[in-house]
Amino acid sequence: MTQPPAWTRGDVAALLPDDTARAWFDEALADAARAAGTPPAAPSPYLAHTWELRFAAAGRHCGHRNADAVRALLLIEARAGLGTLTRLYGYGSAAERRAVLRALPALVEGPHAVHLVEDALRSNDTGLVLAAVGPYAAAHLDAHAWRHAVLKCLFTGVPLDAVARWTHRAAGDGELARMLRDYAAERTAAGRDVPDDLGRVLTLTGEVPKEL
Amino acid sequence: MRIFDPHIHMTSRTTDDYEAMRAAGVRAVVEPSFWLGQPRTRPASFFDYFDALLGWEPFRAAQYGIAHHCTLALNPKEANDPRCTPVLDALPRYLVKDGVVAVGEIGYDSMTPAEDAALAAQLQLAADHGLPALVHTPHRDKLAGLHRTVDVVNESSLPRERVLLDHLNETTVKDAKDSGCWLGFSVYPDTKMDEDRMVAILRAYGTEKVLVNSAADWGKSDPLKTRKVADAMITAGFGEDAVDQVLWRNPVAFYGLSGRLRLDVPQADGLHEGNSVLRGGE
Numbered sequence: 001m002t003q004p005p006a007w008t009r010g011d012v013a014a015l016l017p018d019d020t021a022r023a024w025f026d027e028a029l030a031d032a033a034r035a036a037g038t039p040p041a042a043p044s045p046y047l048a049h050t051w052e053l054r055f056a057a058a059g060r061h062c063g064h065r066n067a068d069a070v071r072a073l074l075l076i077e078a079r080a081g082l083g084t085l086t087r088l089y090g091y092g093s094a095a096e097r098r099a100v101l102r103a104l105p106a107l108v109e110g111p112h113a114v115h116l117v118e119d120a121l122r123s124n125d126t127g128l129v130l131a132a133v134g135p136y137a138a139a140h141l142d143a144h145a146w147r148h149a150v151l152k153c154l155f156t157g158v159p160l161d162a163v164a165r166w167t168h169r170a171a172g173d174g175e176l177a178r179m180l181r182d183y184a185a186e187r188t189a190a191g192r193d194v195p196d197d198l199g200r201v202l203t204l205t206g207e208v209p210k211e212l
Numbered sequence: 213m214r215i216f217d218p219h220i221h222m223t224s225r226t227t228d229d230y231e232a233m234r235a236a237g238v239r240a241v242v243e244p245s246f247w248l249g250q251p252r253t254r255p256a257s258f259f260d261y262f263d264a265l266l267g268w269e270p271f272r273a274a275q276y277g278i279a280h281h282c283t284l285a286l287n288p289k290e291a292n293d294p295r296c297t298p299v300l301d302a303l304p305r306y307l308v309k310d311g312v313v314a315v316g317e318i319g320y321d322s323m324t325p326a327e328d329a330a331l332a333a334q335l336q337l338a339a340d341h342g343l344p345a346l347v348h349t350p351h352r353d354k355l356a357g358l359h360r361t362v363d364v365v366n367e368s369s370l371p372r373e374r375v376l377l378d379h380l381n382e383t384t385v386k387d388a389k390d391s392g393c394w395l396g397f398s399v400y401p402d403t404k405m406d407e408d409r410m411v412a413i414l415r416a417y418g419t420e421k422v423l424v425n426s427a428a429d430w431g432k433s434d435p436l437k438t439r440k441v442a443d444a445m446i447t448a449g450f451g452e453d454a455v456d457q458v459l460w461r462n463p464v465a466f467y468g469l470s471g472r473l474r475l476d477v478p479q480a481d482g483l484h485e486g487n488s489v490l491r492g493g494e
Binding site: 045046048052053056057059060064067091092093094095096097123124125126127128 | 259304311
């Protein structure tokens with residue numbers, strides 16, 4: 001089951017700075033809706049539908065703070081499938097990739113888009129890592145990849161609370177506990193601090209962090 | 213002192229450079245897409261590079277409090293390789309992006325028919341996308357290259373007031389200024405311009421529409437040359453206002469023509485101060 005989007009059209013319209021931005025937003029949604037109703041044109045690797053160009057330009061037209069929400073609604077309005085999401089992620093700037101990742105729970109049922117999460121987790125951009133560990137990852141990332149995602153957050157300073165359902169997935173996970181203990185030992189051996197978040201996860205795995 | 217380096221290839225530079233640039237007063241950079249020393253052989257290599265200029269490099273710059281934008285194009289040298297020219301077809305996808313503040317570097321390397329075609333096509337793309345253009349002038353046969361560049365600009369639908377002619381020197385500055393374009397100077401340790409010659413040109417031609425850059429890249433170059441020019445200007449008797457005009461207000465005005473310049477440095481959402489770049493990666 002997909003989840004309802006975090007924002008409604010009305011929520012986003014109310015956030016936009018002025019009527020020019022609201023008019024741009026309305027036109028972009030109409031473009032996206034038209035794309036949803038028409039079959040794709042002859043395949044061309046580089047040709048982009050108008051709504052996809054607006055997806056890229058949303059930051060400067062609607063305000064960078066609102067771009068994630070605007071982009072998510074465009075994806076929903078265009079009924080973006082896996083091919084479209086993969087293409088927009090692939091040609092996307094960091095901001096566009098974050099928007100695709102955040103929209104996954106509302107758009108993709110099942111694990112088919114997990115390659116996008118895995119791609120983001122290979123990056124070292126903490127903004128992408130943070131967007132990758134949301135509810136979609138919680139539902140679909142396999143145990144090995146999920147443990148590495150948690151460890152990567154600890155490595156790169158992404159707050160643990162950004163990891164969706166981490167308390168649920170970490171509970172009783174003995175392998176995660178071993179990885180965390182080893183990481184803590186490595187930090188301690190180097191004379192470095194152990195991240196506070198590490199102890200929080202370790203507690204949930206059933207381990208006692210005092211052993212660190 | 214606030215400094216905007218309007219042309220620097222940060223993808224070739226280290227975090228030490230970012231740290232030193234910040235300490236020297238650099239608060240904003242524009243990274244033009246260009247060749248990498250090792251020739252590319254397929255469009256996908258360009259796209260990964262464009263993605264880095266739109267994602268990873270702004271992220272790295274932000275760690276040091278530096279705003280990062282880019283200019284995108286098929287560069288003149290690789291425009292001669294038919295395996296790379298499909299990049300021109302993909303540029304409309306990239307030129308709409310928020311971080312792109314010009315089409316560039318375009319222009320001439322060896323002045324071939326393929327370079328003519330790529331330059332004209334990309335000046336048109338700039339006009340179509342409401343973007344200014346950063347035009348590299350050639351290092352070999354420079355004055356002839358400058359004249360040919362200005363001719364192509366004049367034949368294009370992009371107004372001269374939206375064109376920056378870069379890598380100028382004593383032999384090309386007069387004709388470039390007469391053309392009505394913006395004037396760019398790259399200051400290098402051994403080649404191109406140096407600080408004292410730059411000051412002499414500013415004395416002779418004034419500070420209006422002049423931009424100074426380090427063009428630092430993978431060759432012998434110095435990302436602090438912008439600051440060194442500022443110091444040389446002060447030593448030579450220029451006031452702080454003239455320094456601010458050349459090293460901040462002029463690049464802000466030129467790239468501001470795109471309507472996309474953001475000089476506040478966006479931070480990644482909800483992060484602690486530490487991150488993997490500062491820690492040396494993982």
